[in-house]
Amino acid sequence: MGRIAPQKDYDVLVDALADIAPDHPEAQCLIAGSADEAEAERLEQRIDEHARNGRRPAVHFLGQRSDIAALNQVSDIFVLSSRWEARALVLQEAMLAGRAILATATGGTPGLVQDAGILVPAGDSRAFAAGLRRLLDDPGLRQELGRKAALRALDLPTEEDAAAAARSAYAEVSR
Numbered sequence: 001m002g003r004i005a006p007q008k009d010y011d012v013l014v015d016a017l018a019d020i021a022p023d024h025p026e027a028q029c030l031i032a033g034s035a036d037e038a039e040a041e042r043l044e045q046r047i048d049e050h051a052r053n054g055r056r057p058a059v060h061f062l063g064q065r066s067d068i069a070a071l072n073q074v075s076d077i078f079v080l081s082s083r084w085e086a087r088a089l090v091l092q093e094a095m096l097a098g099r100a101i102l103a104t105a106t107g108g109t110p111g112l113v114q115d116a117g118i119l120v121p122a123g124d125s126r127a128f129a130a131g132l133r134r135l136l137d138d139p140g141l142r143q144e145l146g147r148k149a150a151l152r153a154l155d156l157p158t159e160e161d162a163a164a165a166a167r168s169a170y171a172e173v174s175r
């Protein structure tokens with residue numbers, strides 16, 4: 001889940017998926033979110049380029065969706081290939097769903113994920129492909145990381161916590 005924008009570095013994800021395609025033809029990647037049209041077109045061209053080389057990644061652009069929780073539930077792995085992130089809401093949603101996580105070790109992601117996922121360097125499609133292979137080849141690891149993600153999610157602030165923090169901040173300003 002995430003908008004199609006340069007920050008998300010879907011090039012890394014597309015290249016990693018192309019790398020694993022021969023060994024994992026069953027792997028499908030669903031990308032839900034709004035799109036920068038130029039970026040989406042460029043990514044489609046990149047996918048087509050891999051296809052011409054016999055390694056077409058199975059990437060499906062779903063557009064803007066309102067059923068993110070359901071998409072998380074039908075997914076085996078949540079991937080985040082961003083160049084930078086603060087504390088990605090989509091990552092927190094995946095953790096709440098108990099999904100195994102593969103993400104780039106950037107911004108607030110390492111502190112959020114901790115041992116509940118596989119973290120790789122940003123911009124490294126080979127490391128991303130290696131992480132995908134590990135998760136696809138090891139259902140037990142996927143299950144264990146999903147369990148850890150769900151447990152970590154119990155420590156996330158709730159909507160009520162966020163509302164209380166906002167009320168407190170407004171109360172401070174109005175004094």
